Amino acid sequence: MSVPASPWALLAELTHACPLHCPYCSNPVDLTRRSRELGTAHWAEVMRQAGELGVVHTHLSGGEPLLRPDLEQITTAAETAGIYTQLVTSGVGLDADRLAALADAGLRSVQLSVQAADPRANDRIAGRPSSFTAKEKAAALVRDAGLPLGLNVVLHRENLDAIDAVIDLGVVWDVDRIELANTQFYGWGLLNRTALLPTPGQLARARDTVARRRAGLPGRPELVWVVPDHFDGVAKPCMGGWGAVSLTVAPDGTVLPCPAAASLPDLDPPNVLDHPLDWIWHRSPAFNRYRGTDWMTEPCRSCDMRTQDFGGCRCQAYALTGDATHTDPACRLSPDHALVRSLVEHSEEGAPPKPWVHRRAGRRARRCPGPTG
């Protein structure tokens, strides 16, 4: 195999602790305890090594990264390493002093999550009262500080029909970018798939809305539509390929090709406490496991699309078929595609809302009802 190209981006999951409890959280179901989190010096060293490896972008994420009192020092370490920083936050806990300290530390941009444009719906999905109010305040603070601001809205059955309102909110909050990200079904999203899976009709309407609004906006905010992959019979080029573009460092220093890969058995992911990042990226068995095309089985192996979609998502292949080397069942060419078709066909328009489990440490801690009516 040829030498892998350098990674461009690092997702730094600084903590899995979070004031919100979104049922589609991208953190693993087994959340890392705070006592196992890397310390400041370790994170600073991760940033230094990442810069040397070729990383130029980092998402300072979580959980809620504002819960780390040393976020400023980690930000400075990234900036010193030449890495462009983006804070990925719920907005809960951000005040003017903290934002000023982060900007002084070198923070370049902010991505703010929003669960819905309606405050009550937002707080219900987030599982936290008054979180919408905190987000509204955070957006204004970021604007006042002159930092670029994007919204990230995870889409699912309960908010897809209200996309117009989300876009209106982005216009009122004067954001630069709105990422409309359809739920991906691993981890918590998989646990809550029945409640979150949209209907084909909802997706078609949402797509039309995005196209209509894009045509009507004067270039700002930029609307980014992250396509769902259960509905079109096409596998997404997950992470731009395994170990091809970016890496994730989990709170305890575990390094993964994507945040969901913690769910794969026998991956034996490396840790920054044991190995340099350079070795992890170039040499570790975990990063080479599904790199390139040699690992593929049919129909991927002989498919013309293999260097474009990379066989789709390994975590989804494992979650649905029990074998991570299988073709992603989202692809219509997969022998397991019927699994995905049957999910979609059972997603009915007008069906009553189903309960979901809010993300919490110690999973399934509490069942929460969907909306009434």
Place this chain on the structure above:
Amino acid sequence: MSTQPAAADWRPALVPAAVLRHDPVRGADLLLLPERVVVLQGRGEVVVGLCDGTRTVRAIVEELTARFPGAPVADEVPAFLDGLRREGCLR
């Protein structure tokens, strides 16, 4: 000239979100923005380096023509700058 992609009196400047830096790992010049990296080709870094909000496009073209005699500066630089503006890198 039949087309004038960038007005000669525009004074281009990087948007506040953009960072211009050299990438020693890839031997490339990059414009970094939220969620985006623009890899500058050829002498793009030199051109962008002149976009300080005080020089007009006309002045930038004159300066580059003097520095790189024989290069197709007048034909290519205004279109290059306009492209970066469309991509949200310059204002």
